Amino acid sequence: MANAESGSEVTVMVNGMPGPMAIAAAEACLRKGLKLSPVAMTRPEIDPCILTISDAVSGKSSNVQLIPSTETDELEAAIAGAREGAGGEKNLLAIDYTHPSAVNANALFYIGNQTPFVMGTTGGDREKLMADVTAAKHFAVIAPNMGKQIVAMQAALEDLASTYPSAFAGYSLQVTESHQKTKVDTSGTAKAVIDSLKTLSDDGFSYDDINMIRGDQEAVEFGVPEEGLHGHAFHTYTLTSSDGSVQFQLQHNVVGRTSYAEGTADAVKFLSKKLQTEQEGRVYSMINVLEAGALDGFLD
Numbered sequence: 001m002a003n004a005e006s007g008s009e010v011t012v013m014v015n016g017m018p019g020p021m022a023i024a025a026a027e028a029c030l031r032k033g034l035k036l037s038p039v040a041m042t043r044p045e046i047d048p049c050i051l052t053i054s055d056a057v058s059g060k061s062s063n064v065q066l067i068p069s070t071e072t073d074e075l076e077a078a079i080a081g082a083r084e085g086a087g088g089e090k091n092l093l094a095i096d097y098t099h100p101s102a103v104n105a106n107a108l109f110y111i112g113n114q115t116p117f118v119m120g121t122t123g124g125d126r127e128k129l130m131a132d133v134t135a136a137k138h139f140a141v142i143a144p145n146m147g148k149q150i151v152a153m154q155a156a157l158e159d160l161a162s163t164y165p166s167a168f169a170g171y172s173l174q175v176t177e178s179h180q181k182t183k184v185d186t187s188g189t190a191k192a193v194i195d196s197l198k199t200l201s202d203d204g205f206s207y208d209d210i211n212m213i214r215g216d217q218e219a220v221e222f223g224v225p226e227e228g229l230h231g232h233a234f235h236t237y238t239l240t241s242s243d244g245s246v247q248f249q250l251q252h253n254v255v256g257r258t259s260y261a262e263g264t265a266d267a268v269k270f271l272s273k274k275l276q277t278e279q280e281g282r283v284y285s286m287i288n289v290l291e292a293g294a295l296d297g298f299l300d
């Protein structure tokens with residue numbers, strides 16, 4: 001994707017490789033005409049190495065040198081070099097698919113290094129994350145889910161909650177979410193959906209009440225196919241009336257990571273356009289990206 005103003009290519013530093021979500025996002029960037037930065041951040045205490053990212057759909061590939069997050073000086077120099085290679089400050093953006101424990105430090109790192117970012121990583125201190133980025137007037141897209149259809153469902157739920165608050169007063173809420181056993185945190189998507197559902201019902205539901213499934217056997221019993229055990233997100237939200245006579249269920253089941261990766265690359269393009277048109281940075285959500293008509297995943 002060429003930057004309309006400068007004619008340079010939009011370049012993306014995808015952090016969190018060789019994690020599966022970061023790799024999927026990097027492949028989607030190649031597929032959607034974005035260029036990968038030749039350097040990226042990986043977890044601490046790992047030997048620097050070079051990874052080849054190949055997108056099977058477009059046939060494009062790119063080499064990326066991974067630098068541990070603890071090597072701050074090296075990373076800062078790498079960002080400066082990548083920015084120069086990309087043709088300027090507005091042409092280098094970051095994607096973050098790292099670890100919940102790294103969310104807040106990484107956001108401060110992007111702010112300190114003038115790098116607009118798309119934060120897909122869940123967890124961390126979300127209030128601090130929003131406060132830090134907002135105070136810095138930094139350009140960012142932050143969302144716990146980048147899948148187009150799930151973002152659309154979240155937008156609809158937010159509308160429902162604001163138009164008909166308390167429509168489910170007296171109903172109790174039950175939430176079960178199943179993910180691959182390597183996922184360390186509670187689903188950020190489930191938390192966001194619950195925030196909307198709580199406006200509709202007056203149930204004293206808290207995030208601690210979420211039933212989390214992380215084991216393979218339990219996941220299969222919950223309906224996850226064998227091929228999804230290494231990457232899935234199955235969510236069921238149930239609202240039940242006080243006498244048990246009425247029940248509503250909302251379910252979204254995703255196998256794999258492609259839909260999030262597609263949305264992430266679209267979010268980069270959206271943010272890149274905002275850098276050209278807006279004077280002041282701010283935090284955008286994926287609902288903003290959807291509203292701008294900027295989500296065009298190939299799974300439509």
Ligand SMILES: NC(=O)C1=CN([C@@H]2O[C@H](COP(=O)(O)OP(=O)(O)OC[C@H]3O[C@@H](n4cnc5c(N)ncnc54)[C@H](OP(=O)(O)O)[C@@H]3O)[C@@H](O)[C@H]2O)C=CC1
Binds near residue numbers: 017018022100120122
């Ligand atoms: N917004 C969205 O649409 C989606 C969000 N997610 C979120 O994305 C995040 C990543 O998911 P996933 O790839 O499955 O997770 P994994 O834990 O499997 O992978 C994360 C990767 O990041 C590395 N890492 C750990 N700490 C750091 C650090 N400080 N700096 C850079 N890299 C680091 C890990 O290394 P190592 O394993 O060696 O520690 C690993 O390679 C999770 O928070 C998940 O919830 C996932 C899917 C969709």
Ligand SMILES: O=C(O)C1=N[C@H](C(=O)O)C[C@H](O)C1
Binds near residue numbers: 179
């Ligand atoms: O870790 C995952 O896999 C996912 N994480 C996000 C979340 O925490 O909600 C999005 C999706 O559920 C997949």
